[in-house]
Amino acid sequence: MQELEAPHTHWFSSTTEGGSALLADFHAAHGTAEPYGPIPAAMIDHSDPGLMADFITAAGFAEQPNVFHSATIEAEVKAIAPAQPASNVPKGWSTTWADLYQGSVDGQFIPAPYHDVKITDPTKLAHMTSVYRAGSPLTEDIRDVFLDDGLWEMGFAPLPTLDGHQLLVQQCQQCHNARLDPTITRDHFLVDQLDQMTRDEKDLAIQRIQLGVDTRLSMPPPLFRSLDDRERQLMIDELRR
Numbered sequence: 001m002q003e004l005e006a007p008h009t010h011w012f013s014s015t016t017e018g019g020s021a022l023l024a025d026f027h028a029a030h031g032t033a034e035p036y037g038p039i040p041a042a043m044i045d046h047s048d049p050g051l052m053a054d055f056i057t058a059a060g061f062a063e064q065p066n067v068f069h070s071a072t073i074e075a076e077v078k079a080i081a082p083a084q085p086a087s088n089v090p091k092g093w094s095t096t097w098a099d100l101y102q103g104s105v106d107g108q109f110i111p112a113p114y115h116d117v118k119i120t121d122p123t124k125l126a127h128m129t130s131v132y133r134a135g136s137p138l139t140e141d142i143r144d145v146f147l148d149d150g151l152w153e154m155g156f157a158p159l160p161t162l163d164g165h166q167l168l169v170q171q172c173q174q175c176h177n178a179r180l181d182p183t184i185t186r187d188h189f190l191v192d193q194l195d196q197m198t199r200d201e202k203d204l205a206i207q208r209i210q211l212g213v214d215t216r217l218s219m220p221p222p223l224f225r226s227l228d229d230r231e232r233q234l235m236i237d238e239l240r241r
């Protein structure tokens with residue numbers, strides 16, 4: 001959880017403006033009587049991200065390398081796009097967020113959460129809400145609700161200006177760096193030690209980048225990242241060096 005500070009952007013909460021906007025979208029699809037997984041319907045509006053932040057702090061993790069300063073970022077976004085957070089188009093922007101984002105581009109820590117409260121495309125979300133409300137069997141993949149224009153700022157797509165080496169850092173280093181558990185096979189491929197990688201390991205990485213997204217061996221894992229052919233080729237060219 002990177003949003004330890006109130007108002008905890010991206011978390012359901014009926015006591016914050018952003019949290020209420022997210023709850024409204026949730027209730028538009030799910031009503032107020034439907035449980036969410038094991039969470040009873042009556043409990044959903046009582047969601048309190050402050051308790052989660054307290055829990056993480058009590059466990060000794062108050063010091064985070066990549067704190068998302070919720071209050072500052074939300075204020076900067078609103079100054080640029082006053083209809084936020086209820087309406088997230090046009091997109092917002094925040095210089096505080098941009099600094100945080102740059103740290104993740106440089107491979108210092110995991111991707112920063114999106115600068116705006118909502119990550120959804122309002123047209124797609126309205127459509128999928130009606131598909132969901134029409135009941136089962138579902139006729140479409142209702143997860144397809146992301147705002148395409150914001151994918152790189154959400155961390156799913158790369159920053160468009162990166163070269164091959166920078167792409168490997170942003171796209172792979174989160175899971176492939178020397179600070180992680182060295183005893184598992186994932187650590188055979190380390191982006192922060194690329195100059196010491198064997199030719200065989202680099203070739204394996206090229207193979208894994210070239211796999212289709214329909215296999216679990218595909219790198220980077222499609223659940224976390226979506227890359228186009230140009231970006232894959234830039235990384236491959238770097239690994240061939």
Ligand code: HEC
Nearest residue numbers: 171172174175185186188189204205208217219220221224
């Ligand atoms: C979200 C985490 C994650 C990201 C991001 C990620 N990987 Fe992986 N990678 C894994 C895990 C977990 C494994 C071990 C399981 C496996 O082999 O599939 C792995 C395994 C590998 C291996 C095999 C290592 C070996 O010798 O067995 C290679 C090569 C690899 N990844 C390359 C990449 C490249 C290149 C990228 C970026 C384009 C990338 N990975 C991004 C999690 C990730």
